[in-house]
Amino acid sequence: MAAKKIGVYICHCGVNIAATVDIEELKRFAATLPRVKSVQNYMYVCSDPGQELIRKDIKEKGLNRIVVAACSPRMHEPTFRNVLKSAGLNPYCLEITNIREQCSWVHHDRHTATEKAKGLLAASVAKAALLEPLEEHEVGVTPTAMVIGGGIAGIQAALDIADTGFKVYLVEKEASIGGHMMQLDKTFPTLDCSACILTPKMADVKNHPNIELLAYSEVIEVKGFVGNFKVTVKKKPRYVIESICNACGQCSPYCPIEIDDAFNERLAKTKALYIPFPQAIPATYVIDPQSCRYLRDKSCRQCEQVCKELQAINLDQKEELVELDIGTIIVATGFDIFDPRQKPELGYGKYENVITGLEFERLVSASGPNQGDIKINGKKPKDVVFVQCVGSRDQTVGNEYCSRVCCMYTAKHAHLVREKLPDAHITIFYIDIRAFGKGFEQFYDRVRGERVYYRRGNVSEIYKKGDKLMVRAEDTLMGKAVEVAADLVVLAVGMEPSKSAKELGKILKLSNSPDKFFLEAHPKLRPVDTGSDGVFLAGCCQGPKDIPDTVAQASAAAAKAVIPLAHGTVKTEAMVSVVQAEACRGCGFCVEACPYAAITLEEKKVRGKKKIVATVNEVLCKSCGACAASCLSGAIQQKSFTDEQILSMIAVIGKKY
């Protein structure tokens, strides 16, 4: 083994590190550490000239281990590994000392911060001397993607991937794709008809040779890793055979059971044998298992009689499990609206003329239950009041965030009221108006010009006075409370992550940000990646957004998801765990500790004797180290984090360097 020659590179990170850590002192100190042959400092070591510094040193001074004292390895470890590689050194001969997040950013005192940086650096140098070169392996990639969630985000992502030539499965839990956008009437700020711009895309999904739609289906298990996922999808029984049903609709009128029409936000009724909406994709009816008479007590088979010729109805259909090989996955599970019953002072659920923004979309839509007539109890409202920020910016319900669409959709709603009820008195109570997008401020200007009263104040309560509702808020610009009478109150409910995404998040091991939406890998630089390799995010499952942002993000996720597919191979982890069979007791603690199901207990011959030992599947191992930490006999070691390496660091810090 060649003698270890270590180079140390200290980054100022502008003033991020240099303002708190004395770089010159750290440099002096580094030079005194064993085996250190070169010490350099630079303003930004990650920049091209910074990288060149390292490359040059490796070549000229024959360095074979590199320590970079800079930011968190989460930031730039891959960058510096590439530097080593391009200089002909094994990329795993690198150790990063985090003197930014774990030092300069969290301390004020320059002297003690510098002392701490010295300790961290000395430990890294000690470990670097023990680092071994590691090999990366490559495995093939299944050239197929899966998109979960068939709202506009999932539709766009699926179409983009399909257009690149790869196969895509689109999994939607509901009977039709379309998501919330299908429920909208017009869309701000341009007022395009939502269905007119969405339904052609839905038809494209149906007709695209590369897309296989699994509607009324849910992902229940995901095994494997990027490039090689094994996904189990549960296809719920529709009780109508998708390949036969031609959506003629003759059956539905004969169904004796009425249920709430979910597509119309329960403002209307539909039958237990129904199609969610006329343009549904797949264009197939479905039977609601909770209310169908046959499925409850076998007492009715009316529909079968009606569909005698085609025989598209199969009341004995069973759920089906499909196992699919998938290369990359896009999650596009969207949002749920906030349930305003959590704000009882606003009277939702108590007064029938207090409705949500989404109910208003159905009410005002030509395809809605009133054919677009804004009527409450058969009467046209004279006074309409909109309430902003319901369930957004509100810590009392745990939603600290702004939902980003409500200001604009309320402006749109006010415009639609003005269009249909020219004499209505329209008031919008708001806290702040956020008109940040392209064309938004202009739209806001236009709507105010349409005789809409914007009053600054957060509605505190709504109560009944005679046959009117009184909406009580402080007009904070007047500095006094006002009561505005209303026949219709529309609550601008915010967005929350879809409830059905919770289970999926666990299956895919996704993290959530404090707002409970899925967490991206980096808020700025990796906004569609997740912590799980090969899994990407699109649309409102990552955070509230409007349709333009949703579509942009969906296309971005599609591009990202295609990269491994196009590449054809992915690298596996090099820093995997290894089991020393002689020391293993076969207790299986590590099997339980492993979150990736990468360890199994297997019978092996060890020194001529049969024995149960833990065995690591190196392809599945994500090098988290949980097994090594759980092993009581020290039989599992994780490469680059061996006990010896870690103890050497502790020893150095313990000895005060």
Place this chain on the structure above:
Amino acid sequence: MEETYERACYIERLGLFGCIQCGKCTAGCPLNYLTPFNIRKMVYDVLNSSGEDIASEKHEIWQCTTCSTCSSRCPKQIEPRDVIINLRSILVEDGNIPPQIRDVLKSITINYNPWRLGKEQRAEWCKGLELKDASEADLLYYVGCTPAFDPRLQKVAQAVVKALRKAKVDFGTLGVEEVCCGSEIRRLGDIWSFDALREANTEIFNGYDNIKQIVTTSPHCYNTFKNEYPGLKPEVMHYTQFVSSLIDRGQLVLAKDYRKKVTYHDPCFLGKQNKIYEEPRNILRSVPGIEFVEFDRNRESSLCCEGGGGRMWIEIEDVKERLANIRVRDARDMGVDIIAVACPFCLLTLEDAVKSNDLEGKVQVMDIMEIVAKTLT
């Protein structure tokens, strides 16, 4: 602007920089139905000018009933109510307070009650009832100042005793040793006397190893014991919680028919502040023969009776209307016989309103326990 250290401290402590001036507090404030009192503006002024000035300039700070609608609805979870209490305590410290309040504060230190009655009279309400002493029982019935001294409320305390006895609950009282809980005193800004009362009560309660539970008549006592007495050992309950559970367990049977149409007025200190909405309703619904109806404004949207925050002792001027008036007139329009309450202050304010609206004989105000007592055999 001069930044005093103390001012900076309480602005930070109350989180006033978090305020987005949305006005949800003001529009929900019951006082704002009657007067120009504007709590949002108060917060703004406190934040942007010197607190001491505000305290002496704004006489309307004595109007606040500390019902806490503002605090419970604030989307940024700051507590505008505590801004008021803070301003009041600045005035109390300076001795710059209305004479009625001075009398109340004085009475507390001398008599351990705000009603200016001698402490030796505290057990008159239960003369002849032969109640156990706290040292001999599992449960302490903490009567509270108003039910102990006010002739109208004494009937409520007696009704509580009747029900507890019927349910064979092993309870005792502190008799003349009972000391004010301090809730109103704290809300009047005398945080120093409150600290003394808290210490005294904590010592008394924790001193009885036998006592596992305390049941109070008033939501105000309940609230302060529950939320402002850290380190209190026994579990604290309002009587509505305790009696509701007695009924659920079958330990208390409401046997006699009581054919009345009844509504319920949520006390702020029980409802809005402690989210106890169902237990009182459970009791009323358990009364045989009762027809129970809700006010349109109930639970989180209930109107304050204006009895809290020391307002029992402060007359506010220039106000033509009272919220209690609105409440009893709503009850009349609903055609109810009885407004049931679960708080001594609500009982007194609403009963006053019944009189001043000439509704005597038409609408009656009764404590839930009085209704319960009437159904016991």
